[in-house]
Amino acid sequence: MTTRDTPLAERANDGTPQYNDTVEESYRRLQYRTSIYAEIPKRGSGLRLGIYQAEAACGEGATDKNMRRLELAVGHAKRFDVGLLTFPELFVPGYTLDRYSARAVSEYKDGPSISRARQIARDNAMGLVVPYGEKVDGPGGRTSHFDSIAVIDEHGQLLDSYRKTHLYAQQERDDWDIGDSDFPVHRIQDFPVGILNCYECEFPELVRILALKGAKLIVGPTAADTYYRLPNGERSRVPYPDVSRVQFPAHAFANNLFFAYSNHCGYESRGGDAWHYRGNSIVYGPHGDTVVAAGHQQDTLLVADCVPAFYGRTHPEPGFHYLKDRRPELYQQLVARDARFIDITDRDVDEQTDLFEGGFSYPGSQAGKTIE
Numbered sequence: 001m002t003t004r005d006t007p008l009a010e011r012a013n014d015g016t017p018q019y020n021d022t023v024e025e026s027y028r029r030l031q032y033r034t035s036i037y038a039e040i041p042k043r044g045s046g047l048r049l050g051i052y053q054a055e056a057a058c059g060e061g062a063t064d065k066n067m068r069r070l071e072l073a074v075g076h077a078k079r080f081d082v083g084l085l086t087f088p089e090l091f092v093p094g095y096t097l098d099r100y101s102a103r104a105v106s107e108y109k110d111g112p113s114i115s116r117a118r119q120i121a122r123d124n125a126m127g128l129v130v131p132y133g134e135k136v137d138g139p140g141g142r143t144s145h146f147d148s149i150a151v152i153d154e155h156g157q158l159l160d161s162y163r164k165t166h167l168y169a170q171q172e173r174d175d176w177d178i179g180d181s182d183f184p185v186h187r188i189q190d191f192p193v194g195i196l197n198c199y200e201c202e203f204p205e206l207v208r209i210l211a212l213k214g215a216k217l218i219v220g221p222t223a224a225d226t227y228y229r230l231p232n233g234e235r236s237r238v239p240y241p242d243v244s245r246v247q248f249p250a251h252a253f254a255n256n257l258f259f260a261y262s263n264h265c266g267y268e269s270r271g272g273d274a275w276h277y278r279g280n281s282i283v284y285g286p287h288g289d290t291v292v293a294a295g296h297q298q299d300t301l302l303v304a305d306c307v308p309a310f311y312g313r314t315h316p317e318p319g320f321h322y323l324k325d326r327r328p329e330l331y332q333q334l335v336a337r338d339a340r341f342i343d344i345t346d347r348d349v350d351e352q353t354d355l356f357e358g359g360f361s362y363p364g365s366q367a368g369k370t371i372e
Contacts, residue, residue, distance in 0.1 A: 017276075017297070027266065027297045028055060030076065034303040035283070035292040040081050044190035046307035047217060049258075050082035053281040054299040055266025058094030063105060066092055067113055073301065074124050080303045083154065083189040086129035086219050088264040089198045090147060093133050095223040096268035096275050102175040106133035106145045109161040114150045122156030127188040129195065129262070131221045133176075134161055144177040144368050149195055149221060151186055159186045160195070166206075168199040170231045177368030185213045191306075198222035201261065202243050204251065205334070211255035211323060217306050218251075221262045224280065229273045244280040253288035254322055256314065258306040260284075265297055286311045337362050 019027070040048055052073040057065035070087065077085045089095055092113050093105035107113055117130045134148035146163035153159055163179025164172075183206065185192050194210030194217070201207075201220035210218055226239045244261045252259040265279025283291040283304040294300035315321050342349065342358025349355075363370050 019297075028299050030054070030299045030301060031295070032076075032080075032301050032303065033292050033294060034080065036080065036303055036305045037307070040083075041305050041307045045309060046305060047189050047191040047193070048081055048083045049217065049219075049260060049283065049302075049304050049306055050077040050080065050085040051260060051262045051281045051283070051294070051300075051302040051304075052077070052085060052087050053263060053265050053279060053294045053302065054088075055277075056088065056091055056094050056264060056268065058096045058268040058270065062094040063092055063113060066094065067116060070117065070128075070130070071120055074120055074126060074128070076301050077126065077303070078124055080301075082126060082303060083191075084127035084129065084193065084219075086221060086260065086262045087131060088262055089131045089149075089221045089223040090133060091131050091221070091264075094268055095264065096270045097133070097175055098270065099175050101270075102133055103135075103145055106135040108135050109148075109150065109158065111135075114152075114158065114161075117150060118152050118156040118158060121152045121154060125154045127154045127193075128152040129219055129221060131197070134163065142367075145175075146179050146368075147172065147176045147197065148179070149197055151188075151193075151195055153186070153188050159188075160184060162195050162197065164197040164200065166197075166200045166203060171228075172199075173370060174231070178365040178370065179368075180365075183209045183213065185210060185215045192216050194218045196220045198224065201251075201259075202247055204247075204254075207251045207255055207259075211257055215257060216308050217258040217260065219260045219262060222264075223275075224263050224278045225275045226278060228275060240278065242278060242280055244278075244282050248282070249284050249288035249290075252284040252286055253314065256286045256311075256321065256323070257308075258283060258285055258291070258304075260304075263294075265294070265299060287314065337364075 121128045130150040134146045149162045151160040194215035260283045264277040279296040281294040292304045340359045
């Protein structure tokens with residue numbers, strides 16, 4: 001297994017970059033990247049968004065360290081009059097957890113970390129998107145644990161504790177229960193904001209739901225790495241794709257909104273293994289244009305003004321638009337449980353494959369667990 005202390009010769013082929021100490025130090029110095037106008041967007045018609053991308057603490061004492069860093073980040077963002085500041089997935093405890101540590105670091109939504117975040121938001125008149133591990137007591141004495149995001153407005157009000165509905169791969173299913181949501185759109189600084197959590201950003205259905213409910217900005221905290229350790233102990237052979245450059249411009253364009261991806265950078269380690277994050281935080285505009293982007297390994301505060309009125313229409317003829325031209329009565333097949341699509345997740349398609357012999361049924365969830 002590879003860690004940052006593994007000799008360079010042994011980690012040369014695992015996707016881990018080989019940096020000297022000077023480069024590592026420079027990457028951990030917070031850099032500002034901005035795309036802002038001379039005036040703060042008018043309340044209700046726009047929003048100044050901040051994304052804090054950094055190498056978070058993990059392991060023992062991580063929650064306290066990361067909460068102190070959250071408060072420092074708010075101070076940096078305040079200098080730019082940021083109205084909403086977002087952090088990466090599971091920023092409070094660190095993403096790199098297992099089933100036991102996930103339970104140990106989870107907190108109630110009125111627990112110390114989110115209560116502290118609410119006070120920081122109130123003191124700075126700044127909305128916050130704070131990802132954390134949530135503990136929830138349910139019927140029958142059962143306690144559930146969710147990969148959650150606290151959505152806090154500029155008054156310190158907890159608008160939602162959003163529980164991740166689409167868990168990524170086996171590790172997240174081992175660590176967390178499956179959440180449910182009706183995907184609300186929140187009023188932050190009088191601007192309509194939707195929230196998705198990491199892997200969920202890759203589902204166009206969820207983006208469309210939020211767009212139909214009026215969102216003009218979608219924020220997606222994430223923990224997208226390059227390679228990672230599979231449950232069988234082997235390193236993944238396929239790197240995590242850089243979906244920020246492939247899918248998200250299309251999401252923004254097709255739904256006429258701003259789309260913000262809020263990732264970790266650098267490393268986290270657990271035991272003998274290390275996670276190396278992509279650091280590909282980015283903000284897209286309604287035309288699929290890049291508003292501002294972070295360097296892949298750089299601790300960065302992105303600041304971007306999201307003002308829909310500064311973008312023209314996308315359809316050549318006035319009065320027509322993707323959302324207006326939908327025909328929902330034709331889309332019932334989108335929610336069918338059975339799919340004819342051939343599953344190639346664990347095998348390749350070769351010349352002898354009968355493509356009509358594919359198909360599968362979608363799993364559901366019950367009591368927070370996946371069921372077939």
